[in-house]
Amino acid sequence: MAELTLVEAVNDALHTELARDDNVLVLGEDVGRAGGVFRATAGLRDRFGPDRCIDMPLAEAGMLGAAVGLCMAGWRPVVEMQYDAFSYPALDQLITHVGRYHWRTGGRMQFPITIRMPYGGGVRAPELHDDSPETYYVHASGIKVAIPSTPADAKGLLAAAIRDPDPVVIFEPKFVYRTARGEVPEGEHIVPLGRARIAREGADVTLIAYGAMVPVCERAADELAGEASCEVVDIRSLRPLDEETILASVAKTGRVVIVHEAPRTVGFGAEIAAIIAERAIFDLQGPVLRVTGFDVPYPYWTIEDSYVPSVERVAAAVRKLIA
């Protein structure tokens, strides 16, 4: 075990998986010579050569489209999108091809593409460096999506994604890239897709979150210690989704607050709420609340702290439920 930051754990996973499987290659803007703008790909080019860690021309759609062709040639490409909002030019390739090509071949060809990108706000950046685009990705059929909140999960989920036979998108919460620190198993380490994590046990209220909102929920749970015992569920994997862990927690507490940074309308919180409304309605002792980004453009950073769900907003929602 080594103590690593979240972005170091990502780097560790890439080193481990490239060493393990000669078919894995990394491509993206500035991933090679510079080692990535967040240094997530540091050392890969030196270690594995410029043909395994490739600086691509500035063209996100072209890059993801090329990854489709690389799969046809037997590669397992790991594509970095430099920032959340700069992945949007590639949505067309994602929706029309990446998610459908396996199906289109009658299941005869696999497209084990991993797309990873830093996402989310709070880092005092210019506009379009702060988006939480998971809805666009998880709505696309044929795609899997995972979002770690801890360094160990960042390594394990990325490794699982790289080995997965289907296309997987990993969103890495850049707000905690360097502040989330923790023990990370050395060498090969896999966290299977599709299993939620109980980040904290509790009895009265279930807080459901992923990415940088997990520590926010944990802090809210701390703050509420005298008032309510909060269980924090870290979803980790949005597709496949571990509905059973969510439902078991709701069955226990009867009260739910779902937290994410993305805008509320058809954010992933809507899906979780809908699943609860379908499968756990008689367990509920109160409304299913969502604490989310607002349905407005992500703001300039002097007021971003009023946009991103805060400990206060989460705690207020819990207090509403237990009042």
Next chain:
Amino acid sequence: MAELTLVEAVNDALHTELARDDNVLVLGEDVGRAGGVFRATAGLRDRFGPDRCIDMPLAEAGMLGAAVGLCMAGWRPVVEMQYDAFSYPALDQLITHVGRYHWRTGGRMQFPITIRMPYGGGVRAPELHDDSPETYYVHASGIKVAIPSTPADAKGLLAAAIRDPDPVVIFEPKFVYRTARGEVPEGEHIVPLGRARIAREGADVTLIAYGAMVPVCERAADELAGEASCEVVDIRSLRPLDEETILASVAKTGRVVIVHEAPRTVGFGAEIAAIIAERAIFDLQGPVLRVTGFDVPYPYWTIEDSYVPSVERVAAAVRKLIA
């Protein structure tokens, strides 16, 4: 009043609005010389000239980006995307610019762009002519979205969109383009965004739908006539959303089935279910059910009828609720 098909009503709205406001222009692929592949823009080029109804180069992102610039020059562009899935290349412009530019100017400049496109399945077409992409659009902040199910609404919502100061996306259900017929007011006709329509009154179960799923729900209501009295709510406008009409119906019936063609995960049904789970939980007498497309690629058309929600599937959901 004239009896028109849905696509004729779209054409009528365009003729009326171009005649009314010299600043409105129509652009798209094959909208001019050919009058649109569904003839939605028929007659516009002859009547208003090739500078008001423009055949664009084959570039959806460029087209929508150009529309942003056209707004800066004082135009109100109406952009046709030829088919649902062919709008995806333009998602980047939509998310990064169309929905944010007004905000970016501190509210000083308006971007009254209308995007319209045929959407949805059931028409026996090759792949990628059948998608229901509303989630991608309604999740994008700064954007409004409306979906008519009747000819009169197709005209009125499109006219409202064209006159709206914000960017609005209109999805036109191509499955009923020529089969939905109805009285359409002649001349200027507006259906304001943000008001749902009670397509049919009922007491026992609320069916919530939009687009081509509204007639499916109506037929399901017919079929269930002896078993349950179904209220059918036609959402019409996804943003702004008429939450009050939904909640009033749920308060009355206590039972809800939400129906859409799009894949289930973070489909718009999730948002409606989440709103109900938050605001109407104590009105509910059963789970909130969704009847939707599956989380798989839209299939080849020989089996598409098993994908698109059918009268049978809707009826089965209702029967589950009233059992």
Next chain:
Amino acid sequence: MSESELLELYRRMVLLRTYDERSVVYHRQGRIGTYAIFWNHEAIQAGATFALDDDDWIFPSYRESAIGLVRGMPAETILHWWRGHPSGWWNPAEWNVASICVPIATHVPHAAGLAWGKKLRGESGVAMAFFGDGATSEGAFHEGVNLAAVMNAPAVFVCNNNQWAISTPIEAQTRAETLADKAAGYGIPGVRVDGLDVLAVYEAAREAVERARAGGGPTLIEAVHYRAAPHATADDPSAYIDLARVDEERAHECVGRYESFLRDAGLLTDELVASVRKDAEDLMRAAIAAVEAEAPPDPELLFTHAYVDPPPNMRNG
């Protein structure tokens, strides 16, 4: 080219022509859905692919739906595709023919990636992508060709310039004098050929493939002709096209032209023409019979191939 090669090329053109003509009839009989007619595009498709080896890859658009025929793909597979039947979905690696690309130009980066990926592996294999004049306006075309050029990938980009994108004429698509001019912007050779002259297309493709194999990178080939049929069965061109011009174009169509050339060269007799046509017709007749005999698909196929390792709630709906 040897005599037998010249005749094999002819055989392929006739096969494609026969497929196309029979498909239009089959569509009129209501047995397949909308169909993208490629009548008079046969010289481009047969000529360009004739320069390939079997381990080279073909990336077709809907306009080249039947191009697998030149590799021996069963015609019923392609008929099934247009019929919306799952038997129309094939394994690209079986034929080295990618799936038919319906959205415009988005397969160009796939071809770039495949070619580059083969090169990275040290494997031989050229990727040849087909697309239309309209496709050159799309960002995907630009990004794909640029990427292939930068990676020095063994790719050949064949633009079928039929001068129309549905109803949009080439003048509304580009201001460039030729589409081959676009090659300069990627630092690769651009060649313009007569798209109705199968030997000219073949020659341009042969050079491009040779260059690609020799490590010289991609080539852009513009094959010029004029769309002499509707865009697709659903299209009525009378609203936008000069039908007299179309008739003129049809008069010097490419299969007949090559036929005359072969006859003049003494390579083709009436008997041979008849037998080649008959073979093609027999093949199509058998294919249609096979299609008609195929059982309707099981709706379970909605789910079967969505994922290799499907998420449990995929079936919820």
Next chain:
Amino acid sequence: MSESELLELYRRMVLLRTYDERSVVYHRQGRIGTYAIFWNHEAIQAGATFALDDDDWIFPSYRESAIGLVRGMPAETILHWWRGHPSGWWNPAEWNVASICVPIATHVPHAAGLAWGKKLRGESGVAMAFFGDGATSEGAFHEGVNLAAVMNAPAVFVCNNNQWAISTPIEAQTRAETLADKAAGYGIPGVRVDGLDVLAVYEAAREAVERARAGGGPTLIEAVHYRAAPHATADDPSAYIDLARVDEERAHECVGRYESFLRDAGLLTDELVASVRKDAEDLMRAAIAAVEAEAPPDPELLFTHAYVDPPPNMRNG
């Protein structure tokens, strides 16, 4: 150019240089966020825009964040932008300067649309868009320039070829010999100029603007130089760039070069240099004071300008 014009151009270069240098310091003081340094890009920005009238439009990328200064936009507005303060958001129509475009190349179609839209209205007005060498790989660049060309729109596309896209060198971006070569693919003139020679840039832009005004359509200008500063304050180029080469480039930077020219021409004295610099520094000092005096924004601004006519549930969160 008249003497006063030559001096005005100098004044603008110094203003831009001063803005840039003061911003880097201001960033180091922790008063603004990440900042995209444009040191030694002043000749391109001042030179190209000098060819414009006030009713022509400028479409900047982040690299031209301060280009509004040439139109008299207050420096504090731009400082506010980099500070993430809403006072940094301006009305494009007030200055005919579009908002700073953060994503690469996506403003190219905006410029095309504005230029075309002006033309459709019969109004005068040229659109000039700035972007980098990396931007030419994006589909948005391609689609925007093609569209402007087809519409014969009065647009000028200025590519700041500083030979790097963050850490990616131009050879990894394109195989074309020059970026100006891309113009042929759009059927428009392409011009390559020394991006450190402000008069050469101006001359190329003047010709392009004249052509655009005369109905001759768009031009692509490639202004070549070499990035002599980090990509942005957050960037450490030592990992990927040859710092000796950078030092060399810094030695013949563009403001000093123009200064020498003006001195040689007898147009510039030490006093004038000092006064121009002082004016620029005063302006920056005042701007920084204004920024420091500005109240922090009201969080209510989250909602204020999201929509003209906001949906009722926008505030739910």
